[in-house]
Amino acid sequence: MIELDAPLVMLGQFDWATWFSMFWFMVLLEVPRYTLSAISVFAASFARPTVPTPAEQRYLDGLKLSVVIAGHNEADAIERCLRSLGEQTRRIDEIIFIDDGSTDGMREIIHKYRLLGQIDIALSNQVRSGKSASCNLGFSLARGDIIINLDADCSYDCDAIERLIEPFIDPRVGATTGSIGVRNYDYSAVTAYQAIEYIVSIGMGKRALDMLDMVVCASGAFGAFRRGAIHQVGLLAPGPGEDFDLTLRLRRCGWKIRFAANSWCFTDTPATLAALVRQRRRWDRDTLRTRLRKFRDTFHARRRRFALLETFEQCEWLVMNGLVTLVFPIYVAWLFLCFGVGALNILIAVALVYLVLDAIGFLMALAICRRYSAAMVWAVAPYLLTFGLYNGVFMRCVRLHAYGEEWIYRASSRDSYSPSRVSHQAHWKR
């Protein structure tokens, strides 16, 4: 039986050397990354927000916007999505809806809205082609200067589009992505954990990456692309992970990717543990495949378009994400090997430190975002107590599993995200 105050007593008895020998994982790999970025983002949030000059505003007003939404069996979500697009403060010149072989009546619904004038182009694939192909059809027909790729099951703040396109004032910007919030935060513990995760990662993580010009994923659910840029890199590649892949290709071609922090989109996250694990396994597999297989030449110093920032970003991910995930079980095993049952005290001590860090990070993210309601904060705050376990242990195990199945079995190429006839040809036939 472990005494409740034992970890704290133990922490108080250690000298610095012992501290480091036991908590090197946290001290070396996690605390610097997150605390430094958090502090810098927090400090930057006090700076005056930049407002477009009249000339810049005229330029933005002159841009033609096309919205492309592709979906499969999303009939129930269309109305809410269109309603939020109808409320936008920025004029949308064209809305293109692609029904990707749906069987739930989505085709009829988008045609109904086209007749009502809320959709400009409504197209249907008789058989499912996959998200990438459907979006590519919309991209190739879109006539706007900026093509905004959205998901049908998301809804948007009324100024989301206006804020999302602001970074395009800079002609070097090829794509932007906005903040994504959790709409169903109060549905279950799983959605509450994800709400905290999104708050921290959007409020702190993405802002930090934006400051370092290291945004590597313009989300397929909420991303805007300069038309010339995505045509230059050849639109979306076969999925899954097509948005991440496209963003990396844009970066390779020298385009900047910006994070429009004040542009907000809300979505429903997976509500059950099984659905969450499925989603995260897919994301992590795609990340590994794209980074270490498709873009492995980032590490080659002699490649034609070598960019130090890209290589640094890949290395940062490799160490802070890949390595941390791989080392974590070794660290735990090492603890138990060295300290026996006393390792539990160390882990509990680590969890306590994480709890403090999580709470600080959460509060800082809330202060920076200023977007979440008090009701939401109160609803998800109790889950902060165990968020460390969710994020630091559970999700790390899921990630480890995903990396293993991708590295050994190339599981992403068999993902049901794309129809099998498509994924087989896309991933196996070269």
Next chain:
Amino acid sequence: MLMGVDGFALTPTANFLAYPKLHDECRFPPGWQLVARGEMIDALVLTAAVPDNALRTILAHIGDPLVPIVSLVPDERQGIDAGGQGEQFAWERAYAIQAKLRELPGSIRHSAEPEDILLARVYSRDQGLVPILDSGARDLVRYPVAGMLDNVSELAAGLDHKGYLRRRFFDRLFCCPQCRSAHLSVREECHSCRSANITEEVVVHHFQCAHEAPESQFRSHGGFTCPKCARPLRHIGLDYDKPGSITRCLECGSINDKPAVGFKCIDCGAHHAPDQVPARTWYAYSLTAVGQRRVLRGAADESVPAQAGFDRFQLLLEHTRKEQREFGSPYQVANVTFANRSVIAAQDLRLWEQSQQLVGDTLHSALREVDAVREHAEGFLILMPRTGPHDAARALQLVAARIRGVLKVDPGFRFTLVDDVALEGFCSRQG
């Protein structure tokens, strides 16, 4: 040469007028006598193809709307009782019609009332008022038996309402809401500019690079090449597939999944969306026993209730009034109107027609069996026997709620309870 007309003989001599003229070698059956213009005739025999205006002139000159007109040459125009089926048939047909006409009393035979003429023609032609589809007619439908009468469908509907004719469904045709012509061109057109200059194009999906675009972007010299990755597309199902199609307007460049359907009136040139085009129902009519008695006696038969549709309401009203006089049972008559009628009809005429039909069905299902409903130009009259004003108002409020639940649009249901004086005035106006 008249072939095979020796098989029958006419007892009374019948006069006929041959137009333009009887050929020298042409023989006519015994019992028929050729007369000159201006004399009373029993049949008009056309011996050649006659222009419309000439036919109208000669008919105006004859002045008898019931006279049989037969043609010895093929002729299927309105008012021709026989044409193209052989000379023998033409003479027999003329005789049969004339024999039926002789049965009519003078008041009907020489009546100038369109209703009498129509009834007499239906009776004398002995084949009912059957419409046929005719591309030459403005309505695309005409009633050959009706001869040169105008507004035949309206006349027939009136006679049906009175119980002299019985209708059955023939067809339902769209007509132009502007000029009422049924000469409509139904066409596929662009959703944006309504041009019919559109083209359909298949969408191609290349599996390997996920490029999906209209087929024209993939076409290269004699085959398909992906415009994104430059790989050749050789094998459908393995390299690529064609998951859908798009419609492209060659006028405005607009793209959509399916073309829109539009109606263009060939007569007035107006263009209409499908939901703006009203449909008109056409009926075939047959003479009822009441109608036959009306034709043969020359006056309405008082012993038989002629106006079947109207009479049910009227009879119940009379009965209810009698009940009130004798037993003091109250009754209410409500006039139901729709405030939003004109707005809905202006936006979508077909929707209003469907809504009105639905209102009628709802009224019949919501009211008691003893209640009677009569449709009129502005709405409905509802007779509620043995009902006080408060109960009637409550019942009608329930009906209004039910109608609101059933209909897609709010018709603006209004009702007023009308007294006897107002009801009489109302019935006389509607009648």
